[in-house]
Amino acid sequence: MSARQHETIYLDYAATTPVDPEVVRAMANYLSGDGVFANPASEHAPGQQAAEALAVARLRVAALVGAEPGEIVFTSGATEANNLAIAGAARWRxxxxxxxxxxxxxxxxxxVLETCTALAAEGFAVSYLDVGADGRLDPAALDAVLDDDTALVSVMHVNNETGVVQDLAALAxxxxxxxxxxxxxAVQSIGGEPLDVRALPVDLVSLSAHKLxxxxxxxxxxxxxRPRVRLCPLLHGGGQExxxxxxxxxxxxxxxxxxxxELAAQRRASDALWLKGLHQRLRESLAALGGVVLNGREDGAAHILNVSFVGIQGETLAYELQAADLAVASGSACTAALSNRAPSHVLQAMGRPAALAHAAVRFSLGRSITGHEIDTAVERIRCRLQSLRRFSPLWRDWCRGRSLQALYETATPLTVLENSPGARKREIT
Structure with a gap:
């Protein structure tokens, strides 16, 4: 195996984030024999120490979304939280x-989608709503299906592939x-986009630690x-949580x-400012490459940018990005684990033609990324694009002025990233 030419640049924070060193230090105190390792359900002193630590953790999670500690139930992750929320609420109601x-x-x-599929097999009626070409749900589409028989509505706050932010207030x-x-x-929004359950009438919110x-x-x-939401449990046992x-x-x-x-709450403002600057730098640098289609909205979440490259085949692009030592994604990590052949169901729902959906890349940013890494990543992409587009008939037609709709045989509105005249990159070091 040949040696790597350069270090990998990690731009896949929407898939998972590195654990903060302060988090690692805190966790270490609850693992070994010289720390607090007891079962929090035990009545003895070590058990009560563990229970106190659990109570503090619950308080910190609750504080981030404006909840009461008693409104937080710990799970194995957001997938279980989604299953418990949807199946538990639907069955109880x-x-x-x-x-x-x-x-x-x-x-x-x-x-969410697979849980709904399973519930449909149990006799529940499931309505799947379409989104616009920009990925946003029109509240009127929700109005059209809501009735007195509706038990539950499940909507993602920030889409994990495109960064599109849904208007929760209007939907709620x-x-x-x-x-x-x-x-x-709220897996992709927690800690970034504001979400206060006291101000917003949401009943159930799923959270995940490893995206934070x-x-x-x-x-x-x-x-x-208040008012109390009741669920049927998915598991049965000792009565915890x-x-x-x-x-x-x-x-x-x-x-x-x-x-x-707790750290996310403390760093929310500084993280938001940093990510906004990185996002702008990445967006403007990609726009300069030409023929870069935005998959999402201008006002999407600052840590996610999803684009497609005109004139490039998806499989070839994936290979070249891997060869360039760029850790990016073509969809969600969970979906990629199922299949790497089908285009993103999210982009398909937005009306993207299969060829553009296959040529999509999700860049997701984190607090440890530097402006230099953004510049280096885009330069690596530029080199690959130049080589690939040299042999692309679609790219030649695009350069001659043919429209994207004609090139990809679609009526879906498509937005090409463009730099405004005189736009300057914000310097981030």
């Missing part, structure tokens, strides 16, 4: 005559008007207490998530 329709969006994470008002519950997958510089293997579900998630709670994992949430 149907059992008590509170509706049996579930409404969700075609661009949701697979852990409509959901509450018919007496249904609103579940929000915390450890993998732990997440949480916010469950509103208010009986909704039985089994010994991994204290070290919960502590890690708690510290990560």
């Amino acid at each position: 149907r059992r008590h005559g509170r509706g049996q329709r579930i409404v969700t969006v075609r661009t949701e994470h697979k852990s 008002t409509r959901v509450k008007a018919v007496g249904a519950l609103l579940h929000v997958d 510089y915390g450890p993998k293997g732990v997440g949480a579900l916010y469950i509103r207490q 208010a009986g909704l998630r039985p089994g010994t709670v991994p204290v070290h994992q919960a502590v890690g998530m708690g510290v990560a949430c």
Whole structure:
């Protein structure tokens, strides 16, 4: 195997983030024999010490979203939280005559869509809403399906592939008007986009630690207490986590998530400013390459930028990016684990033609990335694009002025990244 020519640049923070050193130090105190390792359900002193640490962790997670500690249930991650929220709420409400329709969006994470598929097999009615070409859900589309039989609506706050931010306030008002519950997958927004459950009438919110510089293997579900939201548990056992998630709670994992949430709250403003600058620098640098299509909205989340490259085949692009030592994604990590052949279901739902969807790249940014890394990454892409486009008939036609719609035989509106006249890169070092 030949030696690597240069170091890998990691631009896949939406898939997972490195654990913050402060989080690592905090977790280490709850693992070994010289720390607090006891079972938090035990009545002896070491057990009560572990229980106290768990309570502090719960408080820290709750504080990040404006919840009460008793409204937080620890899970193994956001996938379990999504399953518990959707299946648990739907089954409880149907059992008590509170509706049996579930409404969700075609661009949701697979852990939401597959849960809905499983519930449809149990007899629930599931409505899947379309989005516009920009990935945003039109509230009028929600109005068209809501009725008295609607038990639950599940909507992702920030899309994990495109960074599109849904208008939760407008959607929540409509959901509450018919007496249904609103579940929000906030995995990609927590710590970045503002989300206050006291100000916003959401009932269930799924969270994950490893997208927030915390450890993998732990997440949480916010469950509103006033008015009380009831769920049927997925598991049965010892009654931990208010009986909704039985089994010994991994204290070290919960502590890690708690510290990560506390750090996110402290760094929210500085992180937002830093990511906004990085996003602008990346966007303008990519725009200079020409023929770069935006998959999303101008006002998307600052840490995600999804683009497609005109005139490039998806499989070839993936190979070249890997050869360039760029850790980027062509979709969500969970979807990629299932198949690397089908184009993103999110981009398909946005009306992207298969060829453009295959040629899509998701760049996702984090607090440790530098401006120099952004510049280096784009330069590596530029070199590969120049080589690939030299032999591309589509690229030649694009350069001659043919429209994207004609090139890709689609009526979907497409936005090409362009630098404004005289635009200057913000210097980030």
